[in-house]
Amino acid sequence: MKLLLLLLVVGIAFWMIGARRRGPRVPPPSSPSQAPAATAPATMVACAHCGVHLPQPDALVDGDGGLYCSEAHRRAGPR
Numbered sequence: 001m002k003l004l005l006l007l008l009v010v011g012i013a014f015w016m017i018g019a020r021r022r023g024p025r026v027p028p029p030s031s032p033s034q035a036p037a038a039t040a041p042a043t044m045v046a047c048a049h050c051g052v053h054l055p056q057p058d059a060l061v062d063g064d065g066g067l068y069c070s071e072a073h074r075r076a077g078p079r
């Protein structure tokens with residue numbers, strides 16, 4: 001019974017090591033679906049409050065079309 005328990009523990013340990021090795025595998029960089037999105041130049045916009053430049057998809061848009069870098073600056077409004 002003790003041997004069975006030991007085999008079970010060893011088996012789980014090997015299974016976890018195997019799962020960890022398979023886990024963080026990243027897709028090859030030459031993947032056709034991801035390469036254009038990563039290399040495509042994002043339109044840069046300036047925050048209406050502090051003026052920091054950020055990619056347009058990351059900007060928060062106000063009701064009247066103002067672009068902001070963060071929720072705090074969106075609430076603070078244009079400067």
Ligand SMILES: [Zn+2]
Nearest residue numbers: 047050069073
């Ligand atoms: Zn800002």
